[in-house]
Amino acid sequence: MLLEVPEVTESQISPLAGYTIGVTAARRADELGALMERRGATVLHGAAIRIIPLADDSDLLAATTNLLEGGPVDFAVATTGIGFRGWIEAADGWGLGQRLLDVLRKADVLARGPKAKGAVRAAGLVEKWSPESEASAELLDYLLDVGVEGKRVAVQLHGEPLREFVEALRSAGAEVVEIPVYRWTGPVDPGPLERLIDAVLAGQVDAITFTSAPAAASVLETADRLGRLEPLLEALRERVLVVGVGSITAGPLTSLGVPVVCPERARIGALVRELAVTLPQRAVRLSIEGRDLELRGQAVVFDGELRPVPPAPMALLRALAATPGRVLSRPALAGVLRRHSGREAGVDEHAVETAVGRLRAALGDPSLVQTVVKRGYRLAVPLA
Template sequence: MTFNGMTVVGFESRMESELARLIERYEGRPIMAPALREIPLESNTAAYEFGARLMAGQIDMLVLLTGVGTEALFEILKTRYPWPSIVQALQEIVTIARGAKTVAALKAVGLVPTVTVPEPNTWIDLVSALDEYSLEPGVRIAVQEYGIPNNALVKALAQRGADVFPVPIYRWALPEDLGPMRAACEHIVAGQVEVMLITNAMQIDHVMQVLEQDGNVIPFHDAVQKLVVASIGPAASERLRHFDWPVDFEPSHSKMGILVKEVSEQAANILGRKR
C-alpha cells in the first residue's frame, strides 16, 4: 500500500526537501508549505544567565527537552566558558534527558544523563520520572526549552515546590513568505488534500495564526475532519487536540521516514472510514 497519488501537505521547514522526496517515494503528491523560520538566540540572555548560575553552583537539576536544543545550549555556553569547566559543572548536578536525541547529544560530548525519560517521553512522563527523586522544596531546576515554552511542565514542577528557571534556546517565527502556507491551507479548505503531515508541534500554532489572519479557522477545522491528519508524536498530537483537530495517525516511532512510510500504508483505510 502507498499513497497511490494522494495529495499530501507537509509543513516541515528544516527537512522540507527530504520530506517531499519521502512523500514522492511512497507515491504521494507533495504540497510543501514550510511553517517555521528558526531564530537562533545568539543574544539569548536566559542561556547566559543559566551559564552564570551553573558555574556559581546555583543550579541543582537541568531538564533537557530536545537534542538540537541541548547542542545549541552547549554552543552558547562555550562562547563564555572553557568546555572542561562546563562539563565539570554539569557532572555535579542532576541532568534529566527527554528522548533518545537528547541522550545522544549528551553522549556526543562525553556526558551521561542522570535520568532518562522513556518513550513516549511527554512532559507527564518527565514529571513522573522526577517524582521518584522526591524533590525537596526550593530545588533549583533549569528547563531547556525549545520552540514553544512548555508551560504545563514548568507549572507541574513549581507545584512540587521547585524554583524553576526556563532557558529558551531558540524560538520560531512565521516564514517571511506566507504564500506557500496560505496556498496549502486553501487547498485543504477546498477539499483538494487527502493527508496532512504534522512533524513539529509549533507548526500547528503557526498554521492557526495564518488561518486567523485570513478568517479561515472554521472552514479549516471542518475540512481537516475529512482528511487524514498524521502526527509525528505525542507533543504534536497534544497540540492538535488543543485546537480540536483530529489525530488520525501516529507512527510506531517519532521519525519522519517512519511517519511517511506507515501513514502511506494506512491512509486509504483511514480516509475510507472518515468519508
C-alpha cells in the same frame, strides 16, 4: 458493488501515488517530503514557522547567562538530542561553552531519550538517568520522587513550552530555569503557507502533516487572519487526513475537534509509515464489470494503472461512486461542482457535461460513466 479495502502490499502501485500531501514543517521539510515522494506522493510545501538561528537568539543567550550566574544547578533535563547539542554549540560560540559544561558536570543530568543521551555523552557528560519510555511524564515523576524542593533545575526546551512539566516542578518547590532552544516564529514569506491553505480548501490536498505544535498553531492563526478558519476546520475534520508526529504536536488541532493520527513513536520516519498505511485505507474501491477501479486522492487506479484525474471530474466521480450504479441528475451534479469550486456563476448543466467528458477521457474508457437519457449519469455498476 463496493469492495473491502485490501491490505496494501509492496507489489502494488506505490502506497501514496495519486495523493497530494501538505508539509508544514520548517526544519527537515526536504527530508520529510523526500520520504513521501519515495512512496509516490505529490508534496506541497508551506512552512508554517521559521526557526530563529541559535547564535542570533538573544533569549537563549539570556537564559544561559542566567543559569551560569544564578548559582549551582542540581538537575539538568535534556529533552532532545539536537536541542541539547545546539545549546552547547551556541554557548561555545558566545565564549560560554566551558563554563556551561563545568556547571552541568556538577548537576544530575537527565536525558529524555536515546538521542538526548547521545548528545549529553558527546558533550563529555554522563547522564544520571534516562526513562525507557522516552516520556517527559516519567522524567517528571523521577524528579518529584527524588525531591526538588529548594533545588535548581535547568530544563532544555525544544521550540515547545513544557508548561505542565515546569509548573509541576515549581509547585514542588524547585527553581526552574527554562532554556528555550530553537524558538519559532512565523514564516518570513507567508505565501507558500497561504497557498497550501487555499489548496486544502479547494480539495486538492488529501493529507497534511505537522511536526510541531507551533506549526499547527501557525496554520490555524494564518487561516483565521485570512478569514478562512471555519472552512479549514471543516475540511480537516471531514475530508483531509491530518497526521501529527505526536500528541503534543496534535494539541492545537485536537482542542478544536480535528482528529489527528499519530504514530506510536514520535519520529518523522514513523509519521510517513503511518501516513502510507492510513491514507490508502480511505480509498474507495469499486468493481465494474470485473475490472477494479480505485479512487485515490487526485487519481484513480484502473486495471492496475494509475491515471491522474482533474479536480472537477474527480469531484463528480466521487459523487457517482457514493451511490454506485444509481443515476445522479445533471442538476445534482451541477451542485457537486458548485460546492467543489465554491462559486455559483458559470456552473450549469453544460459544465457538468464538460466535466463528464473530461472524466471519461481520464479513465480511458467512456463506457465506465453511462449517460441515462433525460435523467443524468451513472457508473456502469449493477445495482444490488
